[in-house]
Amino acid sequence: MTSKLIVNKIGLPRFIISTLFVFVLILAVVLKVPMDMLLSDVIKRFGMYGILVLAMVPSIQSGTGPNFALPIGIVCGLLGATMSIEFGHVGFSAFIIAVLFSIPIAVITGYFYGKLLNAVKGSEMAIATYTGFSVVQLMSIGWIMLPFKSGQMIWPIGKGLRTTFTLEKTFGHVLDNFLHFNILGVTIPTGLLLFFLGACYFVYLFTKSKTGTAILAGGMNPNYARASGVNIDKGRMIANILSTVLGAVGIIVYSSSYGFVQLYTAPLMMAFPAVAAVLIGGATAKRAKISHVIIGVLLFQGLLTSAMPVTNKIFPVGNISEIIRTVVQNGIILYALTKVEGGK
Amino acid sequence: MAEVKEINKKNSQLKSFFIKNIVTIIFIVITIIGILLSELSFTFIVNELINRISRNSFLVLSLIIPILAGIGLNFGIVVGAMAGQTAIIMVTYWGITGLKGFILSLIFAFPFAVLFGYLTGKLFNKTKGQEMIAGLIVGFFANGIYQFVFLYLVGTIIPMKNTVMIKPDGVGLRNTISLCGGDYPDGIKYALDGIFRLNLFYFMIIGSSLVMIYAVYKILKNRNKKYIPVKSSGTYITYIIIALVFIAVSIGVLVSGSSLAMLKVPVITLAVIAVLCLFNVLIMKTKIGQDFRTVGLSQSIAKVSGINVDRTRLIATIISTVLAAWGQIIFLQNIGTMNTYGNHMQVGMFAIAAILIGGASVTKANVRHALIGTALFHSVFIVSPTAGKTLFGDAQIGEFFRAFVVYGVIGISLGLHAWKKRAVSRL
Numbered sequence: 001m002t003s004k005l006i007v008n009k010i011g012l013p014r015f016i017i018s019t020l021f022v023f024v025l026i027l028a029v030v031l032k033v034p035m036d037m038l039l040s041d042v043i044k045r046f047g048m049y050g051i052l053v054l055a056m057v058p059s060i061q062s063g064t065g066p067n068f069a070l071p072i073g074i075v076c077g078l079l080g081a082t083m084s085i086e087f088g089h090v091g092f093s094a095f096i097i098a099v100l101f102s103i104p105i106a107v108i109t110g111y112f113y114g115k116l117l118n119a120v121k122g123s124e125m126a127i128a129t130y131t132g133f134s135v136v137q138l139m140s141i142g143w144i145m146l147p148f149k150s151g152q153m154i155w156p157i158g159k160g161l162r163t164t165f166t167l168e169k170t171f172g173h174v175l176d177n178f179l180h181f182n183i184l185g186v187t188i189p190t191g192l193l194l195f196f197l198g199a200c201y202f203v204y205l206f207t208k209s210k211t212g213t214a215i216l217a218g219g220m221n222p223n224y225a226r227a228s229g230v231n232i233d234k235g236r237m238i239a240n241i242l243s244t245v246l247g248a249v250g251i252i253v254y255s256s257s258y259g260f261v262q263l264y265t266a267p268l269m270m271a272f273p274a275v276a277a278v279l280i281g282g283a284t285a286k287r288a289k290i291s292h293v294i295i296g297v298l299l300f301q302g303l304l305t306s307a308m309p310v311t312n313k314i315f316p317v318g319n320i321s322e323i324i325r326t327v328v329q330n331g332i333i334l335y336a337l338t339k340v341e342g343g344k
Numbered sequence: 345m346a347e348v349k350e351i352n353k354k355n356s357q358l359k360s361f362f363i364k365n366i367v368t369i370i371f372i373v374i375t376i377i378g379i380l381l382s383e384l385s386f387t388f389i390v391n392e393l394i395n396r397i398s399r400n401s402f403l404v405l406s407l408i409i410p411i412l413a414g415i416g417l418n419f420g421i422v423v424g425a426m427a428g429q430t431a432i433i434m435v436t437y438w439g440i441t442g443l444k445g446f447i448l449s450l451i452f453a454f455p456f457a458v459l460f461g462y463l464t465g466k467l468f469n470k471t472k473g474q475e476m477i478a479g480l481i482v483g484f485f486a487n488g489i490y491q492f493v494f495l496y497l498v499g500t501i502i503p504m505k506n507t508v509m510i511k512p513d514g515v516g517l518r519n520t521i522s523l524c525g526g527d528y529p530d531g532i533k534y535a536l537d538g539i540f541r542l543n544l545f546y547f548m549i550i551g552s553s554l555v556m557i558y559a560v561y562k563i564l565k566n567r568n569k570k571y572i573p574v575k576s577s578g579t580y581i582t583y584i585i586i587a588l589v590f591i592a593v594s595i596g597v598l599v600s601g602s603s604l605a606m607l608k609v610p611v612i613t614l615a616v617i618a619v620l621c622l623f624n625v626l627i628m629k630t631k632i633g634q635d636f637r638t639v640g641l642s643q644s645i646a647k648v649s650g651i652n653v654d655r656t657r658l659i660a661t662i663i664s665t666v667l668a669a670w671g672q673i674i675f676l677q678n679i680g681t682m683n684t685y686g687n688h689m690q691v692g693m694f695a696i697a698a699i700l701i702g703g704a705s706v707t708k709a710n711v712r713h714a715l716i717g718t719a720l721f722h723s724v725f726i727v728s729p730t731a732g733k734t735l736f737g738d739a740q741i742g743e744f745f746r747a748f749v750v751y752g753v754i755g756i757s758l759g760l761h762a763w764k765k766r767a768v769s770r771l
Binding site: 068116119120121122123125126127129130131133134137138140141144145159160272315320323325326327329330331333334337338340 | 480
C-alpha cells in the first residue's frame with residue numbers, strides 16, 4: 001500500500017526512469033566504466049539539452065500541449081547562428097550575436113505559429129508536429145538557396161551550406177569553457193550550467209508575472225479564465241512565441257556545446273526527446289513546472305548517456321542505447337497521451 | 345428566366361466543385377508543370393507510374409475504413425507494415441519463394457497484424473481525439489521494438505542460422521534482404537506482378553470495351569421507363585465517347601510503333617487492388633459498415649443507439665492494420681529488395697499524403713480519393729528531382745520540395761479540419 005502511494009506521488013514515468021537510471025549507474029560501477037568520464041558527459045548533456053526542454057514549459061502551461069513544433073524554433077536559432085558566422089564574428093561575441101539575431105526571427109515566426117495554433121484548437125499536437133516537419137523541409141531548400149559566402153560553412157564545390165560544420169573557430173564550447181573546473185576528474189562546464197539555470201530562472205520569473213499567471217489560468221481552465229476576463233488567445237500566442245524563442249536559443253547553446261552545427265533535416269526529430277524529457281520529469285500534457293524540466297533532463301539524458309558505455313560492454317556490437325532511447329522516449333509520450341482528457 | 349437560373353446553378357456548381365477539390369486541382373497543376381520541367385521521356389514517366397500505382401494503391405486503400413469510423417488518418421499502418429515484413433522475413437528464411445511464398449507470407453502476416461492492430465486500437469480508444477499524434481508516436485515506438493527483435497534477438501534468443509540474411513557475426517538481420525525471383529529465386533520478387541502482364545494498350549482497349557458494353561447496357565435499361573435512372577443516358581454516352589477516344593489512341597500508339605507500345609501492366613496486381621476497392625465499398629453496406637459510419641458521425645449518437653463504440657473502432661483499426669500488412673507485402677514483392685530497418689517507416693506518411701492529395705479529409709474518404717491521390721502523389725515523386733534540377737540546377741531541391749509537400753499537405757489538411765470543426769461548433 002505505502003509503496004503504491006510513493007509511486008503515485010513520484011509519478012509512474014519518473015519512478016520507472018529513475019529506477020532504470022540508478023540500475024544503469026550501478027551496472028556501470030560493476031562493469032568498471034570510468035565514472036569520471038561518464039559523470040562529465042551526463043553533466044554536459046544536461047546543460048546541452050536543458051533549454052530545448054525548457055521550451056516545453058510555456059506551451060504546456062498555456063494549454064497548447066507540448067511544443068511538437070520545436071523544429072520551428074530550432075530553425076530560427078540555426079539561422080541566427082549561420083548569420084553570426086557569416087558576418088565574421090568569433091568567440092563569445094559570435095555566440096551573443098547569434099542569440100541576438102535569432103530572437104527577432106523567432107518572435108516573428110512564433111507569432112505566426114501562435115496564430116495558427118489559435119485557429120486549430122483541439123488538435124494542436126498533431127498539427128504542430130507536421131508544421132514543424134514541413135518548416136524543416138522548406139528551410140532545407142533555404143540552406144541551399146540562401147546567399148551565404150563564409151568559407152567555414154559552404155561546400156567547397158557545389159551549392160549551399162554544408163550539412164554539418166564545425167564551430168572550432170567561432171563559438172564552439174564557449175559556454176562550456178567559461179569558468180570550467182575539475183573535481184575528482186569530473187569536468188564542470190560552469191558557463192553552460194549557469195546559462196541554463198539562468199534561462200530557467202527567467203522562465204520562472206515570467207510564469208510568476210501577471211502575464212504568466214494569466215497564461216497559466218487560461219491553460220488550466222479556459223472557461224473559468226475567460227469568465228474572469230483573461231484573453232486566452234493572446235496568452236497562448238505569447239507562450240508560443242516564448243517557446244519558439246527558447247527553442248532558438250536552445251539550439252545555439254546545443255550547437256556551441258556540441259561543437260558542430262547540423263543543418264538540413266537534422267532538426268526534424270528533435271522535438272520528441274525534448275517532449276519526452278519534460279514528461280519524464282513529471283509534467284503532463286496539461287501541467288509543467290521548471291522543476292519538471294530540471295529533473296526530466298537529468299534523468300532522461302543521464303540515462304541515455306550512461307546506458308551507452310554500459311550496453312556497449314554487454315553487447316559489443318551495434319547501438320542498443322539508440323533502441324533504448326527510441327522505446328523510452330516514445331513510450332513515455334504515448335503514456336502521457338493516454339492521460340490527456342478529451343475525445344468527442 | 346429559367347435558362348438564366350439554370351446557368352447560375354451550373355456556375356455555382358462549378359464553383360463548389362473547385363472549392364471542394366482545391367487540393368487535387370493544385371496538385372494536377374503542379375504535376376503538369378513538373379512533367380514539363382523534368383524533360384523526362386513520356387514513356388519513362390508512364391512506366392514508373394504504372395509501377396508505383398500498382399505497388400502503392402493497396403496501402404493507401406487501407407486508410408479508408410478508419411477515416412470513415414472517425415479515427416482519422418491512421419498513422420498506425422506503420423505497425424501493419426512491420427507485420428508484413430515480419431512475415432516476409434519468415435518465408436524468405438525458410439526459403440519458400442515465388443507465389444507460394446507470397447501467399448504464405450499473407451497468411452503469416454495475418455495473426456501478427458491482428459495482434460498489432462488490436463493493441464493499436466486499444467491505444468486509440470485511450471487517446472480519443474489525439475489518435476493522429478498517438479498513431480505517429482506508436483509507429484516510432486514499435487520501430488524501437490522491431491529493431492530490438494531483429495537486431496539483437498535474432499541469432500541469440502530466436503534460433504536463426506542463415507549466412508545470407510544474418511550479419512557475419514551471427515546476431516541480427518542484415519540491412520537489406522534480397523527477395524529476388526527469376527531462375528534461382530531466393531524471394532518473392534514479382535510473385536504477384538509477374539503472373540500475368542499485359543501490354544498497356546491492349547489493357548486499355550479491353551477496359552474501354554468493357555466500359556462501352558456496360559454503358560450500352562445501361563442506356564438500353566434506361567429506355568425501360570419503369571424506374572427512375574440514377575444517371576441519365578447522356579452521362580453514359582459521354583462514357584462511350586471517352587472509351588472510343590481511348591481505344592483510338594491505343595490503336596494509334598500500337599500502330600505507330602513508338603516506345604510507349606512496349607509498356608506492360610501487372611494485371612493480377614491491379615485485379616487484387618480492384619477487389620480491395622470493392623471490399624471497401626461493400627463493407628459499408630453491411631451491419632458493421634453502418635456501425636463504422638454511425639460512430640464516425642457521432643460517438644454519442646452511436647452509444648445511444650446501442651453500438652459498442654470502442655469495439656467498432658477496434659475492429660476498424662484491426663482491418664486497417666491487416667490490409668496495411670498485406671499492402672506492404674505487395675509493395676515489397678514489386679521492389680524486390682527489403683530494406684529491413686527502413687522500408688516501413690515512411691509508409692504511413694506517404695500513404696496519408698497520397699489519400700489527402702486525392703481529396704480525402706480527416707472525416708471523408710473513398711476509393712476514388714485513394715486512387716487519384718496515389719497517381720498524383722507519385723507523379724510529383726517521379727518528376728520532382730529532375731524538375732528541381734532544371735529549375736534550380738540542383739536535384740536535391742526537388743527532393744526537399746517533395747518532402748515539404750508531404751508534410752505540408754498533411755499539416756494543412758489537419759489544420760483545415762480543426763478549423764472547420766471549430767467554426768461549426770461556434771455557430
